[in-house]
Amino acid sequence: MELTFLKRFDENPLLTPADLSPTRDDLHVACTLNPAAVRFGDEILLLVRVGEAIAAEADYVAYLYFDAETGQLDVGRYRKDDPNLHCPDGRGYYYRGRMVLSSMSHLRVARSKDGLRFTFDPAPAIFPANAYEAFGCEDARITFIDGRYYITYTAVSDRGVTVALASTSDFVTYERHGLVFPPYQKDVAIFPEKVRGQYLCRHRPYQSEFNPASIWTAYSPDLHCWGYHEMTLAPKSDTWQEQRVGCGAPPIKTPRGWLEIYHAADRNHRYCLGAMLSDLEHPERIISTSDEPVLQPQANYELEGVFNNCVFSNGLVVDNDGGLTVFYGAGDQVCAAAKTTVEEMTSAAMNK
Amino acid sequence: MELTFLKRFDENPLLTPADLSPTRDDLHVACTLNPAAVRFGDEILLLVRVGEAIAAEADYVAYLYFDAETGQLDVGRYRKDDPNLHCPDGRGYYYRGRMVLSSMSHLRVARSKDGLRFTFDPAPAIFPANAYEAFGCEDARITFIDGRYYITYTAVSDRGVTVALASTSDFVTYERHGLVFPPYQKDVAIFPEKVRGQYLCRHRPYQSEFNPASIWTAYSPDLHCWGYHEMTLAPKSDTWQEQRVGCGAPPIKTPRGWLEIYHAADRNHRYCLGAMLSDLEHPERIISTSDEPVLQPQANYELEGVFNNCVFSNGLVVDNDGGLTVFYGAGDQVCAAAKTTVEEMTSAAMNK
Numbered sequence: 001m002e003l004t005f006l007k008r009f010d011e012n013p014l015l016t017p018a019d020l021s022p023t024r025d026d027l028h029v030a031c032t033l034n035p036a037a038v039r040f041g042d043e044i045l046l047l048v049r050v051g052e053a054i055a056a057e058a059d060y061v062a063y064l065y066f067d068a069e070t071g072q073l074d075v076g077r078y079r080k081d082d083p084n085l086h087c088p089d090g091r092g093y094y095y096r097g098r099m100v101l102s103s104m105s106h107l108r109v110a111r112s113k114d115g116l117r118f119t120f121d122p123a124p125a126i127f128p129a130n131a132y133e134a135f136g137c138e139d140a141r142i143t144f145i146d147g148r149y150y151i152t153y154t155a156v157s158d159r160g161v162t163v164a165l166a167s168t169s170d171f172v173t174y175e176r177h178g179l180v181f182p183p184y185q186k187d188v189a190i191f192p193e194k195v196r197g198q199y200l201c202r203h204r205p206y207q208s209e210f211n212p213a214s215i216w217t218a219y220s221p222d223l224h225c226w227g228y229h230e231m232t233l234a235p236k237s238d239t240w241q242e243q244r245v246g247c248g249a250p251p252i253k254t255p256r257g258w259l260e261i262y263h264a265a266d267r268n269h270r271y272c273l274g275a276m277l278s279d280l281e282h283p284e285r286i287i288s289t290s291d292e293p294v295l296q297p298q299a300n301y302e303l304e305g306v307f308n309n310c311v312f313s314n315g316l317v318v319d320n321d322g323g324l325t326v327f328y329g330a331g332d333q334v335c336a337a338a339k340t341t342v343e344e345m346t347s348a349a350m351n352k
Numbered sequence: 353m354e355l356t357f358l359k360r361f362d363e364n365p366l367l368t369p370a371d372l373s374p375t376r377d378d379l380h381v382a383c384t385l386n387p388a389a390v391r392f393g394d395e396i397l398l399l400v401r402v403g404e405a406i407a408a409e410a411d412y413v414a415y416l417y418f419d420a421e422t423g424q425l426d427v428g429r430y431r432k433d434d435p436n437l438h439c440p441d442g443r444g445y446y447y448r449g450r451m452v453l454s455s456m457s458h459l460r461v462a463r464s465k466d467g468l469r470f471t472f473d474p475a476p477a478i479f480p481a482n483a484y485e486a487f488g489c490e491d492a493r494i495t496f497i498d499g500r501y502y503i504t505y506t507a508v509s510d511r512g513v514t515v516a517l518a519s520t521s522d523f524v525t526y527e528r529h530g531l532v533f534p535p536y537q538k539d540v541a542i543f544p545e546k547v548r549g550q551y552l553c554r555h556r557p558y559q560s561e562f563n564p565a566s567i568w569t570a571y572s573p574d575l576h577c578w579g580y581h582e583m584t585l586a587p588k589s590d591t592w593q594e595q596r597v598g599c600g601a602p603p604i605k606t607p608r609g610w611l612e613i614y615h616a617a618d619r620n621h622r623y624c625l626g627a628m629l630s631d632l633e634h635p636e637r638i639i640s641t642s643d644e645p646v647l648q649p650q651a652n653y654e655l656e657g658v659f660n661n662c663v664f665s666n667g668l669v670v671d672n673d674g675g676l677t678v679f680y681g682a683g684d685q686v687c688a689a690a691k692t693t694v695e696e697m698t699s700a701a702m703n704k
Contacts, residue, residue: 099561131583135562159583160563179581182568183557185534205535206560209451210487211512216534225572225579229531231483231511 003294003348006326006338011116013301013334014327015048020108020120023127024073027052027064030103031306033329035110036140037249037315038149044317045171046110046118046327047125047140047151048335051103051306061085061093064104065135066128076100090306091332098158103306104128105136107153109171110335115317115325118335126166126174132157133164141314143190143250145199150223152188152201155179163188163203165223180224187215187246189260189314190223192253195283199223202232202247202260213244215262217284230284233262233276240266240293241274248273249316252324252342253280257287259346261294261326263312271310272296273328275349288350295328295338305331318342355646355700358678358692363468365653365686366679367400372460372472375479376425379404379416382455383658385681387462388492389601389667390501396669397523398462398470398679399477399492399503400687403455403658413437413445416456417487418480428452442658443684450510455658456480457488459505461523462687467669467677470687478518478526484509485516493666495542495602497551502575504540504553507531515540515555517575532576539567539598541612541666542575544605547635551575554584554599554612565596567614569636582636585614585628592618592645593626600625601668604676604694605632609639611698613646613678615664623662624648625680627701640702647678647690657683670694 017029030053035046054062060077067074078085078095086094092101107126110118126137134157143150148167151174155164160183168174181188187204194200198219203226207213215233218226235242241264251258257277265271272293279285297309313328322342330336369381382405387398406414412429419426430437430447438446444453459478462470478489486509495502500519503526507516512535520526533540539556546552550571555578559565567585570578587594593616603610609629617623624645631637649661665680674694682688 094561097561156562158563159566159586160557160560162557162581178579180579181534182537182555182570182581183563184536184560203534205512205514208512208536208558209446209449210508211510211535214511218534220577220579221573222577222579225574225577227530227532227572227574227577229514229534234511 003290003292005344005348006295006340008299008336008338009116012299012336013330014116014337015046015110015118015120015335017333020050022052023106023124027054031333032335033332034139034312035315035327035329035335036142036151037317037325037327038142038144039317040171042113044112044115046112046315046335047107047142048110048120049105049138049140049329050108050124051105051136053103061087061102063093063100063102065100066104066133068131068134073104101135101156103136105138107137107140107151115337125171126151126153129176132159132162132179134158137164139186139314141189141250143192145190145192150190152180152190154186160184161186161206177224180226187314189247189250191251191258191283196281200283201226202251204246207244213246215245215247232278232284233286233289235264240264240270240272240296242266243269245274248313251278251283252316252318254342254346256346256350258283259342259349261313261316261345264293268309270297271312273311273313273326275345277346277349290348291351294345294348295326297330299330299336301334301336302330305333307332355642355644357696357700358647358690360651360688360690361468364651364688365682366468366689367398367462367470367472367687369685372402374404375458375476379406383685384687385684386491386664387667387679387681387687388494388503389669389677389679390494390496391669392523394465396464396467398464398667398687399459399494400462400472401457401490401492401681402460402476403457403488405455413439413454415445415452415454417452418456418485420483420486425456453487453508455488457490459489459492459503467689477523478503478505481528484511484514484531486510489516491538491666493541493602495544497542497544502542504532504542506538512536513538513558529576532578539666541599541602543603543610543635547633552635553578554603556598559596565598567597567599584630584636585638585641587616592616592622592624592648594618595621597626600665603630603635604668604670606694606698608698608702610635611694611701613665613668613697616645620661622649623664625663625665625678627697629698629701642700643703646697646700647680649682651682651688653686653688654682657685659684
């Protein structure tokens with residue numbers, strides 16, 4: 001069952017790989033997904049993850065990476081018939097148990113006046129630029145604090161998967177602030193204001209032999225250094241959120257608590273979205289979560305893609321009248337959106 | 353090959369499970385290992401990890417855990433013939449791919465006037481006390497900063513494996529400061545002084561499908577919140593440090609750089625110790641590491657134990673005359689020590 005108050009745009013998918021050119025002639029755009037979203041002037045900006053790939057060769061699979069020593073992109077190869085090679089799905093290749101990605105992502109702005117028709121900027125906003133980003137920059141969140149936009153994004157490399165911070169005031173030039181978490185971490189969303197005198201964020205340590213992948217909360221004096229970690233929301237056995245949960249866009253402040261839309265995967269790695277409400281003064285404490293998904297893969301662009309059966313949101317926009325647009329990646333391949341209100345989503349989080 | 357300048361104490365092992373009573377009559381002490389070490393007044397104190405276990409029952413394996421809701425220890429059980437149960441070594445049980453530990457650790461002080469004969473305090477120093485420590489408190493490091501002893505230790509639970517901070521001025525009462533890293537993290541050692549205006553530490557994110565377990569460096573304004581993460585030392589293929597590396601005791605300042613003794617495991621999970629030297633002003637930069645181990649499992653108490661073929665150090669003491677005592681866990685079961693000088697260890701790190 002799924003709650004049905006969230007209406008998909010008729011224009012979906014809003015952005016697809018056909019909407020932009022690759023950064024090099026020998027590459028192709030494999031996916032345009034998982035947009036961060038922000039209102040900027042009279043436009044809505046999406047900071048889209050754009051994945052580029054190089055064509056497989058006759059006897060080889062090939063993957064792109066950024067070589068920090070040369071400062072250039074390079075291509076790695078594995079023989080297709082090598083018994084050490086293993087490809088469980090379209091997202092990457094395992095070689096002797098170590099993974100590389102089939103596409104290398106960067107972050108690029110797409111702009112829209114009406115929130116329906118978006119146009120990509122001609123150049124990337126944040127492109128892999130150091131050893132921690134060798135396999136790509138993915139899944140941004142944007143938080144506006146004191147006149148500046150802070151961008152957290154996943155940095156992937158053979159050093160691990162973790163989260164870097166950048167900031168901008170104009171979405172033209174960007175300042176990089178380095179890694180704000182150690183591996184293995186993803187899904188960091190910074191709250192739009194301090195709570196009890198500190199910045200705070202959600203983060204998502206990965207699963208291990210001891211624990212499932214859960215949503216955590218951390219505090220910071222300066223946005224760079226994070227501590228006071230607490231687990232906030234764990235997966236629930238035998239449900240649509242059994243395998244892992246992770247936070248989405250930065251939380252929205254409402255009179256009833258901090259409202260968030262998070263993602264969850266079941267035992268078959270089917271990704272849905274859920275809603276949760278947490279305490280205004282102690283956001284590490286959950287008030288309520290939606291028993292049912294607020295969005296689950298249903299449209300053809302959600303059911304089939306680079307990764308099937310997947311909706312994933314890390315970008316929301318709230319209108320002055322309380323309208324809420326949920327931007328989301330679908331099938332790990334395209335950008336889509338759906339519309340509701342803050343009031344409806346809050347009710348969903350409270351199961352009312 | 354092993355460097356031979358480090359001399360094992362004739363008195364080894366210094367501490368064994370026979371040297372103390374369990375905290376409850378129905379438990380037994382399974383291991384006394386991996387001591388932090390510090391000079392305190394006219395004594396040497398070891399902060400030892402003491403692992404306690406409950407006897408297996410006829411048809412069941414049993415494990416201890418701290419129940420944060422009741423504030424009591426409790427016992428979990430799995431049927432020995434359950435096909436979902438898997439026990440790869442003596443350290444724990446896997447059930448449906450999730451792990452619990454065969455012994456629950458706390459931290460306890462052992463004291464010595466001569467550095468050879470140690471006596472355990474009658475009560476634990478730091479005992480599991482919250483949900484993040486449900487499976488135990490392990491492998492402490494002690495750093496003396498501005499009149500206070502800061503203790504980092506591994507907190508293990510079904511929420512993950514990560515690192516908590518405590519402090520004391522007297523090794524009688526302890527203040528807990530919560531988690532300073534998110535999971536999966538171990539082996540955090542704080543430097544004894546600020547560098548370039550910030551506290552800093554080593555830490556050890558765990559391996560994933562992308563990366564091997566490596567030694568990282570992080571900076572902090574306050575010892576609670578950590579950022580500016582950088583990878584410092586990675587495993588080396590086809591060597592005694594192929595599988596993983598992790599830092600040991602807090603670094604020692606020498607004229608040639610920060611001196612550290614780290615642990616490393618090979619592809620057979622045999623744990624050795626190595627020496628490294630890093631830049632005084634930029635400790636995230638390695639100057640040199642020892643090509644060969646400075647200590648490798650050789651004595652019978654190192655070759656066989658709860659986990660065979662293992663030496664692991666997180667405690668060092670330096671004398672006024674430059675003598676260096678390396679305290680270490682052996683076979684994941686007992687405490688041992690070996691002696692050299694700071695000068696010799698520095699030469700080893702520089703392969704001279």
